[in-house]
Amino acid sequence: MRATVMYGPKVVQLESVPDPVIQEPTDAIIRVLVSCICGSDLWPYRGFDAIPEGGRPMGHEAVGVVEEVGSEVRTLKPGDVVLMPFAISDGNCEFCREGLTTACAHLQFFGAPGIGGAQAEAVRVPFADGTLYKVPARESGRALLPHLLTLTDVMGTGHHAAVTARVEPGKVVAVIGDGAVGLCGVLAARRLGAERIILLGHHPDRLELGRIFGTTDVVMERGEAAVERVRELTGFGVHSVLECVGTEEAVDMAVQIARPGGAIGRVGVPHHAGIPATTTFYKNVIVAGGPAPTRAYMPELLPDVLEGRMEPGRVFDLRLPLEQVAEGYRAMDERRAIKVLLEP
Missing domain, CATH: 3.40.50.720 (NAD(P)-binding Rossmann-like Domain)
Known part of the structure; x- marks a missing residue:
């Protein structure tokens, strides 16, 4: 599949990488419908944050379709449309039960070593039941995708x-x-x-x-x-x-x-x-304040998007195909775009 990798300041490439596979029984694989570039991605792009040797998979926000689930995944099945927040959470620890999913006992972030990024065609999601949030099938039309995508991070x-x-x-x-x-x-x-x-x-x-x-x-x-x-x-x-x-x-x-x-x-x-x-x-x-527990806020915010009471997806003022991801970074870095939406 194709995925975005950052190798250094201003060096972003879309390249061929191995397809993600189920590694743990609690994993799911999702096919990305839309992802985006985050303002926080500009910190390493501008040289303020270190980039690991060998590059860093980029992207931590996505709406996708479940393609495969591990044997212990209980709430999701292939074909489900899901929101993928930037933080991985098990959904069962003390902090997840309190609504602070970004303090989860098994907290990880997409793009971290061993975890793929969302600026890609597909991504492996650990602790899928606790991390992903299912969108009602009737509410997953393409016109809604930008608004839904904001719930994974910026909104x-x-x-x-x-x-x-x-x-x-x-x-x-x-x-x-x-x-x-x-x-x-x-x-x-x-x-x-x-x-x-x-x-x-x-x-x-x-x-x-x-x-x-x-x-x-x-x-x-x-x-x-x-x-x-x-x-x-x-x-x-x-x-x-x-x-x-x-x-x-x-x-x-x-x-x-x-x-x-x-x-x-x-x-x-x-x-x-x-x-x-x-x-x-x-x-x-x-x-x-701190890292937002966006997974915990989804049940509250999603109805306002689905019922048209707010349209946060208007922050996406530039839509690009995934193969133009490098231009998306340049556009945000040069303040030519507020936020770039990527479509594989």
Whole structure:
């Protein structure tokens, strides 16, 4: 089959690799219908994260069709359409039962050594019963695929930012970052009843989509000017901050614009030294968040997609065949695309 492998900064190739096979009785093999490139894939692409010798299989989000299951798989059968979240979870451990699947006792991530990536024609899924989420057969049409795909990562991650930032009806929310996760964070905040949603970003096309998703105010300033602008709009700052970038600048800004007693939901993959301890202490600011347990959020979010109450798949503004995956990386790296959808 064909699969995407990254060998170094700016070096991404689609190449022929062995077909995945059942290795454990709890495995399943899925044929990928759609996958995508994630903003977090750009960290190694830009040289910020190490790449193993021999290359790294890429891709951790997919919607697929089950082709084969191991002897101990109980809830899935060939032909089922499934959502494949970025994290592998057994579904039975203490943390999975609590809804924190990204702390599973058997946690693994797609693209890790020994685990294939989803930017491919097929992928092996360990602990298939606990990892994959079945979509009703009548709801698996191609028009829905982009929206369904967001539930495997970016929409679930935006929702996690909103939940951990304690977004509630009547609250004032700020979303830092106008990438796919930040835009989905806007959707999540609106869904949870936020009264006002301030989106901090720099790209007019993305900010316009943010307005469609529910943004009420836009802040395009940077650094201290952005902080001052948020304070002008809100007075003491915001109740909830969704930090969807992961840089030191974004985290510092989140701490500064949170009002006393506010909360920060941080879901940007951290590429910074730490979180300002003194400011968060004296402002009584709650800092929460982390890798989103997207598998646990699927039962809650899927009906809103199936019934048309939200369309998070609009973050995919470039669709490419799998053979053009390298162009997809370039487009996202150069900010020519918010998020790239790949079709094998």
